[in-house]
Amino acid sequence: MLLPWNVSAAAQEASVSDESSSMTDEDESVDMEEYIFGHISDAYEWHIATWKGEEIAIPLPCIVFSDGIKVFSSRKLEHGASYKGLRIAAAGEPHEGKIVRVSDGSRPFDISITKNVLGLLFDSILLIVLILLCSRWYRRHDVLKEAPGGIAGLLEPVIVMIEQDVIKDAVGPEYRKYSPYLLTAFFFILINNLMGIFPFFPGGANITGNIAVTLVLAMFTFFMVNLFGNKHYWKDILWPDVPIFLKAIPIMPAIEIIGMFTKPFSLMIRLFANMLAGHIMLLSTIAVIFLTAKMGPVLNGSLGFVSVLFGIFLDCLELLVAFIQAYVFTMLSSVFIGLAHQHPEKETN
């Protein structure tokens, strides 16, 4: 939700609040923290725009387990209202912005369809449709006689590049077993990254910049690496070829076992931080326009012009980053899987 549309909506909001004399002076200035975190955080509703003081938002279903399952629309909890003993924690509370019990402020088990979940669902359906359309082309055509066109022609070079240049090189001879997972991860991250840049509904949710999403992706890689690692991989972790005193007190095994977890952890943090930082940079650049709104038309106009130019540059950069981060995640996952499938005779030590 980064983007000109929302931002212009925010401008509307700002001008509306300017007009309303009842607002305090503090409310008139743009609340940067709320503006940025409102765009990058998960939410129980999908806010699209604020139009003449009215919020245009898609209410989403809340599913909460608190004294039994409770399913209701997020509209019931708008503006701090409480419903069935539940409310959304206000700013400054421990679980800010999340559904908590009214009684003690604790967090129930909450699997609501939030903005990010809906974005994930939408992007996943889009991805499945695209890939299945592509695979349908191959089912229906003789690949030896026809050149792919349409979606197949668009996706095939990318799939071939990832499979041949990244997966095959990094994983090694057993790459076929892992290429479906790695390709899925690549396209899943790519489409969510790209949809995150897209400013309008159903794009704009900060999905891959959410640590829960990258955590799950990293977990999948962790299981792919460790569930199918060969004997040599486990021997290298638990009894590596190092002097015995490093193994008797298990220093090396301890380091290796920590390494097992730091690898996916780095994947998680890298993707999360890159996407989040990209979103925050873009939002901040656009925010310059609103922050300078009160500094007079000359400063506002010139800085606005600069920030639009810089915003265009950052958007292009984000397009590149969207691809690079998907590529890097896939490549590192491939490398980790490849490391779990090394054969001792291939080593040079």
Place this chain on the structure above:
Amino acid sequence: MSLITPDIGLIFWMVVIFGVVFFILAKFGFPVITSSVEKRSNHIRDSLAAAEQARLSVEEAALKRQQMLEETRTEQGRILREASRERDAIIAEGQQKARDEASEILRSARAEIASEKEEAEREIRAQVSALSLAVAEKVMRKELESDQEQLSLLERYSEEASEAQMS
């Protein structure tokens, strides 16, 4: 800050959604595509190898043809040379034969001529003797015109004959 604390609900949905996406794409999506692409790249590689093979065999055939052409040319030269030798030999033989024949003909002609000449000589001699006999007869007739002479001659002949009988 909530930014770096993963939310359980989102983790749950992410596991479900990513799991389903992974299942669907890994079962119906990517294997079809990658195997088709691999099939095609194998096909292309094989075709390239076949084309290379074909190029090599064409080259080989061209080389062979060239060789055969050269061989044929030398053979042709050899045959031509042989033929000309043969021709020369035949001509020489023919000339020899013709010469032999001619000399044979000449010889037989000479022999014929010689025999013809002898014959002619003989005829001439016979003619000459006949003529001389006729001349002698004429001469005798003229000498024996008188009876006297005829009688003396008869007498002499009879004497000669009786002398011959008595002896």
